[in-house]
Ligand SMILES: Nc1ncnc2c1ncn2[C@@H]1O[C@H](COP(=O)(O)OP(=O)(O)OP(=O)(O)O)[C@@H](O)[C@H]1O
Ligand code: SF4
């Protein structure tokens with residue numbers, strides 16, 4: 537498939553160890569290609585992810601955007617080797633510095649991710665154990681993963697809380713999760729994900745449970761850490777408004793596939809896919825609009841399809857105001873719509889031209 541993130545791509549094909557090394561800005565760290573994931577259930581098999589590809593680059597933030605159910609979390613769990621038992625990868629690869637993580641035996645896959653690719657999970661706030669102090673939880677996790685002594689792990693836990701700007705970290709390690717605000721608990725989860733200095737951090741909806749001001753602070757923190765450490769950051773969200781200030785590149789997903797990929801500024805200025813255009817219109821402060829006459833926030837009209845009930849041709853066609861006959865029969869491939877960007881729409885050029893005009 538075509539990925540369109542405009543980067544200085546260095547050839548690391550010959551590497552098969554995926555071992556650590558300095559991260560150079562512009563280096564491709566993780567390359568997901570043609571990923572497909574299926575769930576087996578009582579009603580048969582449903583495909584939750586169907587041919588997703590994206591590229592994560594050192595020193596850049598990639599936003600993975602799409603409505604609920606489009607496969608953002610499932611695709612990330614597949615990359616991490618953490619799919620639930622009912623799910624399996626049926627196609628594709630996820631190469632970390634040339635090593636296909638999906639081709640490794642499960643234990644090596646998780647071990648490899650433990651060192652190089654970390655994830656802040658969507659339900660992270662629920663993951664802290666209420667009966668242990670935050671310091672104990674960070675320390676035990678560090679010891680399990682590194683074999684560090686208790687004293688070293690404790691020191692590292694305080695350093696990590698400092699890194700994520702938890703004030704008075706040395707005192708706060710002795711406190712319990714309920715003594716932390718939602719935003720501070722999320723910082724603890726980010727600290728835990730950063731413990732082994734990952735090359736790539738996947739943050740799955742890291743701020744949705746937080747109020748707007750705290751959301752902005754946590755986003756800012758992630759952006760700072762990403763830049764300081766030259767990490768590749770994958771930021772998962774359903775809100776294009778959230779990514780405006782922090783992402784470099786955007787992959788828009790619909791029904792398990794990437795439908796548009798572009799650098800953030802180009803995508804916001806002139807979307808090349810009708811779905812992106814509709815998502816942008818649903819973000820009032822970007823669209824320059826606001827609430828409608830009834831005081832409601834605009835949303836993308838219609839609903840996304842359930843996996844297993846994906847429409848023929850272009851999956852977006854029942855909701856698309858540009859749909860024509862060919863859209864009902866032919867799946868549009870993800871193809872270059874302009875230099876450095878791609879779109880899966882039979883009429884990308886028209887959409888792009890209209891947006892620019
Ligand atoms: N445990 C499961 N069993 C069966 N199907 C599942 C399961 N988890 C997810 N799915 C299916 O996979 C699809 C993708 O789910 P996923 O959680 O990746 O969506 P998402 O894009 O992360 O949505 P959200 O924005 O709500 O987090 C869903 O539509 C759902 O039907
Ligand atoms: S292929 Fe057709 S239905 Fe799909 S987004 Fe483009 S115009 Fe709309």
Ligand SMILES: [Mg+2]
Nearest residue numbers: 608609610658
């Ligand atoms: Mg999700």
